[in-house]
Amino acid sequence: MKKTPRLRNVNKSIPPYPLNNFRHDFPYLLGREIVYLLASKGRAVIEGSEWEEIFAHCIGANWKPSNVGLDDVVFGNTAWGAKTVKSSVKDFRNLKKVRLISGRNSIVYSYGGTIDINSDPTKTGEQVLEIWNERVSSIREKYKNLRTVVLVKSDDLTQIAVFEHETIRFDNELYDFSWNKNGNLEGYDKNTLNKKFTWQPHGSQFTIIEEVPEQILVLKIRQPEVLDKDKILGIIGFDNSWVTIERKL
Numbered sequence: 001m002k003k004t005p006r007l008r009n010v011n012k013s014i015p016p017y018p019l020n021n022f023r024h025d026f027p028y029l030l031g032r033e034i035v036y037l038l039a040s041k042g043r044a045v046i047e048g049s050e051w052e053e054i055f056a057h058c059i060g061a062n063w064k065p066s067n068v069g070l071d072d073v074v075f076g077n078t079a080w081g082a083k084t085v086k087s088s089v090k091d092f093r094n095l096k097k098v099r100l101i102s103g104r105n106s107i108v109y110s111y112g113g114t115i116d117i118n119s120d121p122t123k124t125g126e127q128v129l130e131i132w133n134e135r136v137s138s139i140r141e142k143y144k145n146l147r148t149v150v151l152v153k154s155d156d157l158t159q160i161a162v163f164e165h166e167t168i169r170f171d172n173e174l175y176d177f178s179w180n181k182n183g184n185l186e187g188y189d190k191n192t193l194n195k196k197f198t199w200q201p202h203g204s205q206f207t208i209i210e211e212v213p214e215q216i217l218v219l220k221i222r223q224p225e226v227l228d229k230d231k232i233l234g235i236i237g238f239d240n241s242w243v244t245i246e247r248k249l
C-alpha cells in the first residue's frame with residue numbers, strides 16, 4: 001500500500017481542545033467569575049467585553065478585543081469571537097436556537113449605491129453574506145481554527161449556558177432571501193426552510209440564527225450577597241487623599 005507522508009506541520013493546526021469539550025475545571029472557573037461579578041456589581045449585567053475577558057481567563061487564553069469581533073480571544077492557532085444573548089427559556093437544557101447579533105454589514109459602505117427594499121433580495125443577500133465571508137476569511141488567514149463561543153444568560157444570571165460553534169463562511173446559493181413586511185431582509189435555508197439570517201437595512205445589523213448543540217454546558221448560579229461598598233473602601237484604606245483636584249468647577 002502507498003504510504004502517506006508524515007509532515008512536520010500537521011499538528012500545528014490542532015485546536016487546544018475539541019469543540020465544546022471544555023476542560024474539567026471550566027464550569028467552576030466560570031461560576032466563580034459570574035458570582036464575583038454579581039457580588040461586586042450588585043446587578044445582573046454582563047457586557048460583551050466582560051464575557052470575552054472572562055472566557056479568556058477561564059481557558060488560559062489571551063484577551064485581545066477586536067474591531068472585527070471574530071478574534072477577541074486567542075489561544076495559539078485558535079481564535080474566538082464571543083457573544084452573549086438573553087433567553088427566557090425556563091430550563092436552558094431545552095434550548096434549541098439562539099439569535100446572535102453578528103456585526104453591521106453595510107452594503108452601502110462596501111458596495112456603494114443605495115438600499116432599495118424593492119430591489120432583488122437575492123442580490124442584496126449575496127452582498128450581505130459576502131461582507132461576512134470576507135471578515136471570516138481575513139481572520140482565518142491568521143488562525144487555523146476559528147470559533148464563536150456563546151453565553152446564554154437569564155435575566156438574573158442565576159442560569160447560564162455556554163456552547164461553541166465553528167465560525168464559517170456561508171454559501172449564498174444555499175439560501176433563499178426575501179424582504180419581510182418590516183422591510184428587513186431574511187434568509188432561509190433551502191433544504192430545511194428554516195430562517196437563518198436577518199439583515200436590517202437601517203443600521204445594517206446582521207443576525208445569525210444558530211442551532212444549539214446537544215453538548216451544551218448549563219450552570220445554575222446561586223445569588224451572592226452584594227459587597228458592601230464602604231467596607232471594601234475601608235479594607236483598601238481609601239480616604240480623600242486618594243483624590244486630587246486638578247481643576248475646580
